[in-house]
Amino acid sequence: METMSPEGLESWIAEYPAYMRERDxxxxxxxxxxxxxxxxxxxxxxxxxxxxYLVLAKSDxxxxxxTLVRAAFEHAITLEWVFxxxxxxxxxxxQVDRDRIAYFRKLNAWLKxxxxxxxxxxxxxSSKGDRLLSFARIIAQLDDHEHTLQKLYDxxxxxxxxxxxxxxxxxxxxxxxxxxxxxxxxxxxxxGTLYALAIACMLSWWxxxxxxxxxxxxxxxxRDSDKLAIPTNLAHVVSVSLRRPDL
Numbered sequence: 001m002e003t004m005s006p007e008g009l010e011s012w013i014a015e016y017p018a019y020m021r022e023r024d025x026x027x028x029x030x031x032x033x034x035x036x037x038x039x040x041x042x043x044x045x046x047x048x049x050x051x052x053y054l055v056l057a058k059s060d061x062x063x064x065x066x067t068l069v070r071a072a073f074e075h076a077i078t079l080e081w082v083f084x085x086x087x088x089x090x091x092x093x094x095q096v097d098r099d100r101i102a103y104f105r106k107l108n109a110w111l112k113x114x115x116x117x118x119x120x121x122x123x124x125x126s127s128k129g130d131r132l133l134s135f136a137r138i139i140a141q142l143d144d145h146e147h148t149l150q151k152l153y154d155x156x157x158x159x160x161x162x163x164x165x166x167x168x169x170x171x172x173x174x175x176x177x178x179x180x181x182x183x184x185x186x187x188x189x190x191x192g193t194l195y196a197l198a199i200a201c202m203l204s205w206w207x208x209x210x211x212x213x214x215x216x217x218x219x220x221x222x223r224d225s226d227k228l229a230i231p232t233n234l235a236h237v238v239s240v241s242l243r244r245p246d247l
Contacts (some may be wrong), residue, residue, distance in 0.1 A: 001215070003191070003195075003229065004227070004228055004229075006190060006191055009191075009195065009197075009198050009228075010054060010057070011192040012201075012224065012228065013050050013053075013054065013085065013194070013197055013198055013201055013234035014050075014051075014054055014162070014196060015053040015238065016046075016047055016050055016201040016204070016205050017047040017048065017050055019047075019205065019217070020043070020044065020047045020208075021047075026208075026211075026212045027212060027213075028211065028212055029213070032211060035089050036211045036212070038089065038092065038093060038096070038209075039079060039082065039089075039207065040080075040208075040212065041209045042075050042076075042078065042079040042202045042204070043050060043079060043205075043207060045071070045072070046072045046076050046079070046200050046201060046202075046204040047076045047204070048067075049068040049069070049071050049075070049197075049200075050072055050197055050200070050201055052065070052068050052115075052143045053065045053068045053069055053072070053197060055115070056068070058243055060186065061183065062186050062187035062190055062193070063159060063169060063185050063187045064130065065187070065193075066159040066160065066187060066193055067158055067159070067160050069156055069193050069196055069197045069200070070153070070156035070159075070160050072197055072200040072201075073152065073153060073156060073196050073197070073199070074135060074153075074198045075096040075200070075204070076140060076199070076200035076204045077135070077138060077139055077142060077200075078132075078135060078151065078199070079135070079203065079204055079207055080142065080203045080204075080207060080233065080234050081132075081138045081141070081142060082211070082236065082245060083211075083244075084233065084235040084238055084244060084247060085209045085238060085243065085244060086241075086242055086243060086244050086245070087130070087240050088132075088244070089151060090129065091129070091130050091131055091132045091133075092130050092132050094129055094130070095131045095132040095133075097123075098131065099125070100123060101120065101123050104116055104119060104120050104123065105120060108120060119188055136152075139153060141237075141238070141242075142234045142237050142238070143237070144237065152192065152195075152196045152199075153196075155189060155193075155196075156193065156196060159187075160216050168183050169182065169185040170183075170185060195230070196229055198230060199230050199231075200228055202221065202225065202228070202231070202232060203232075203233060203234065205217065205221060206218070206221055206232045206233045209221065218232075
């Protein structure tokens with residue numbers, strides 16, 4: 001199957017944040033309300049990152065926009081794991097509760113504010129139990145035998161961390177053989193970057209469509225999955241013993 005052009009990928013990616021924005025709200029069954037509220041933020045982060053990437057790319061900041069794709073990719077992979085695994089939602093809830101308390105304790109150690117100190121006393125972590133796996137373990141559990149997800153993540157990370165990319169992206173050989181400074185470098189792996197962002201949007205959209213039982217969106221994503229040559233979800237990678245029973 002031929003890969004989609006960068007323009008085609010950008011066009012499809014733009015449809016996910018548009019899908020989020022065109023709704024005043026979502027219909028969710030009462031028994032799924034808590035799960036929806038817990039996971040909506042992750043789906044929104046992916047949509048916002050996708051939207052921001054397209055804005056930067058249009059202004060020729062494709063290299064700098066990679067940071068947003070990496071963030072979207074990490075949020076989407078985590079969202080997928082939380083949703084498709086049997087205990088993912090409970091683990092994520094515990095993680096959120098404990099992280100919130102830790103954050104305000106660190107903040108108050110700096111500010112020494114009485115109101116924050118009082119608020120910390122009101123916060124309660126959920127019941128004891130396992131927290132969410134590290135992202136390194138999550139991506140390893142969801143990857144295929146070719147480690148496609150990890151490879152994409154590593155490539156995206158080259159432009160986020162301090163690596164050789166900071167040196168090579170801003171130097172080039174001029175026509176006279178001397179080195180020239182490149183002030184406006186572009187993403188040399190842009191097609192791959194766009195595919196990583198498309199995957200992030202697809203995974204997030206699929207989770208949201210399942211939570212809201214949007215069958216029309218699910219049918220559309222299944223069709224687009226073939227067109228883009230990317231999966232709608234990664235549930236099939238998770239062993240039956242770990243997978244949530246309703247998938």
